[in-house]
Amino acid sequence: MTAADYVTACLFILGGIFFFAGTAGLLRFPDVYTRLHALTKADNVGLGLIVAGLALQAESWLAAGKLLLIWLLVLFAGACVAHLVARRALRKGTRIWTE
Amino acid sequence: MTNAFLYALAGSGLFVLGLHALVMHAHVLRKILAINVMGSGVFLILVALARRSGETTTDPVPHAMVITGIVVAVSATALALALMLKLAEKSGQAVLPDKHGD
């Protein structure tokens, strides 16, 4: 294993932890807004770390660029969808959790 | 021995789960979901067993068949949903009417 492989492994593990935390938040948090928070925050960073790890293994700059593009797209779509879900919930009158 | 059989078994499980739901549920939307799940089961069997030759060479013919099948499935689903909506518009509910009153 080269140094790049070790870095990739570390990034994957970190990313996995973020995904795990995000999923735990999705399942355990009390209302839709906090769940969205957990999901988008953790998944964006988690995916970013995984993409970074993969980019280190990429054969060419082009492949790394494609990976980066995927991450950017997911960031953008995730933010928009989270906003739409939250908006919908607010319009519908879902209460915000306060202890 | 590869994971081919594992997925093929899961596929037959899906087929039967779908069949059960198709028979048991009255709501048409559920029946449509059930048909789709059954279809996924068949596709899974078709593709999984194509992998028996090992990791490197897979048989592309079942893959092409499944892509064909997925397109048939979405066409049929769209027609079924439109029919269901029309039925609900006319009868007020999305369940199959009694056979026929004669």
Added chain:
Amino acid sequence: MSSLLAIDWGVIAILLPLAGGTACVLWPALSKPAGLISVTGVVLAIAGLGWRIMENGIYRHAVGGWGAPLGIDLFADGLSLIMLIMTALVGLGISFYARRYFSPRDAVRFWPIWLFLLAALNALFLSADIFNLYVTLEMTGLAAVALTALTGRIDALGGAMRYLLATLLGSLAYLLGVALLYHDAGSVDIATLAQRIQPNAAVWTALGLMSAGLALKTALFPLSFWLPPAHASAPAPVSALLSALVVKASFYILLRLWLELFGDFAQGASMLLGLLGAAAILWGSLQALRQTRIKLLVAYSTVAQIGYLFLIYPLASAGNGIAAGMAAYLAFSHALAKSAMFLAAGNLMLFGGHDRIADLDRAVQRLPLTVAAFALAGVSIMGLPPSSGFVGKWLLLDAAMSQGRWDLAVVMIIGGLLAAGYIFKVLGYAFTQAEVPHDARAVPAGMEWAALLLAIGAILLGFMASEIFALIAVDLVVNADEAGTVWTA
């Protein structure tokens, strides 16, 4: 002349209605002429194909030039040819009926879907590939469902929905069988499969799944629950198409699989199919007798007549050729008679504005041609000489008695008597005056003649049994050389 013979009429018979249907989508205003031209063209193409088969024997065309098992083959022997002729002739009759039947608004919807259905049926009868058969089967099913729902009335929508779910379930069961056969023998070409498959667990499972799926699509009792509501609620020409042609499509596939693949070892399963067929005859006929509406009566009669087709299986030990011949002949005979009946029923409905049998109100005086069509078609359904129904059922009866299957023979005779019962029930009311007078609308002469000509066809076919069997027999000689599958007793 030989240049005409060189034309690939089989491909034309598929491409022409596809092109016609596409043209209808592009130029809706031209739907009716495009439809009639395509249907007439298909009749000519099938005639050309028939001529070619008589001259050159079995038709086989490797699409894409690859050839089975890699590519898809088109294939037509006597059995396929008879089914194609049936589709072309009945389709022509129904098309000329539909020309007057539909309002301009409905015509725009009917023609493209009917042309695609016609293409799907032709493709199905010409296919030699079990996966390609699945695609044509789905195409047939979707087109048939769309046509069923054409009126948009609530009973039609309900019937169409039930039909759609049943037909999708049947296709999926069939497809699962295809998957197992492919992975067992490494091919989806029927002739290749015939050489390779051995009776093992996968083949038996495939046999069960495919037979069940196709029996559901053919509406073999007790899987016939979806047929009466769908066939009775569709517009008359559509009911005729469904009963005459669409159920025959899945029956043909089942027969083909049995003749080429399963017949050798599935004797027990043949018995089961035969028993269900016998049950269908009794149940369908009794239900038909109970109906008070003419289209439901005719629809239940279809359930019963499908039963006769399935009696072929236990009686087929006489040999491949005889079995295929009897099945093709019975299917053709039923297609002509049943389409005539549904079209006649459509005329009666148009005339009286209802389809209550008890209020037919001396229709015979005002619609003599229609009632004659119904009566002639009835003669064939009952199995009275000299109709084709008589010849077909006589052959079956003969086979049953010579094999000592008295139980099946008795069922056939009872079925004939019950058929006489429900047909005379309709005819009786057509001769009597109703208690309350009804307003009557005019029925275009073309629609009356279309029904009558189909009914006359059902009678005339009775004189052509030897030609039909000759087609099958000539072919089998070539077939035996080629595939080496002869169904021995």
Added chain:
Amino acid sequence: MLQWAFDTMLGFGLLWLAWRALNSSDLFKAIVLFIAFGLLMALAWVRLNAPDVALAEAAIGAGLTGALLLAALARLGAMTDQNVSGASAYPVPSAQPPAGSHFSRGLLILLLSASVAGMAYAIWSLPSYATGLSMDVAAHLDDSGVGNPVTAVLLNFRGYDTMLEMMVLLLAVLGVWSLGGLQQQPEKPVAAVLETLSRFLTPVFILAAAYLLWVGADAPGGAFQAGSVLGAAGVLLLLSGWRPRVRLMQWPLRLALTAGAGAFILLGLLTLLLEKQFLTYPVAQAGRMILLLESLATVSIAVTLAILFLSVSSGHKEKSGKGEKK
């Protein structure tokens, strides 16, 4: 070992999701679970070394089917006067399996278990090594005009199936149109974010579709995947309130719908005339012909899927021309 663990988990995950999707008491939940099921299916395709199928499944099986189902559910909720917005607004009167004694239900379950066992035995009894047609495909791949074996099967070796496939898509539209459309509903205002999202994503989708179409010749991708991505772009535009101009809904639409089918028919006739063989491409031209067929098929598939969505979601009917551009 790890792979076995993963595959087993995925298999059970599929079964569990399917069970939940089919039997949860709430229809909205059922559909969302079904979409999740579709995504897991895509993962299974990747595991089975079928990236082409995975792409098709993710785009069509999970994406577009899911959109169709949700749109239909929203319409259904509006029709049957239920609260559309609530996630739990679809209590189905017959959510619980109806009628039937314990005995008959028990019998059904017994029968179904027996059929699973039978199928499992049949699958198990298949030879553990088989190459199917992969050798034949590999042997003729050079003559097919493309380098991706799946594309070669779809567009060349079994191109006739694909031709009929285009007809099935066209039939679905004709069938939906022949139902005559639903009552038009007043359009709801659309969130600004959704508009921005679709405006930004549409070019990306078009780019992705073109890429999939182009690489389909030699790598996973092709007309069906490209068409469904493009169709998804159409669905997104429709969701954000965009409606095509009335003029576009006439023959330009019809032309787009029939482009793929028409191309196949014309090519079929042409090959029959020139080569005496239906759908046989000359080897030198095969690559170009397949690309042409695929491009037209992509347009048709995309438009078909978008029109199907429009019909189910907003009650669009043939030639209605009621939806103006906002």
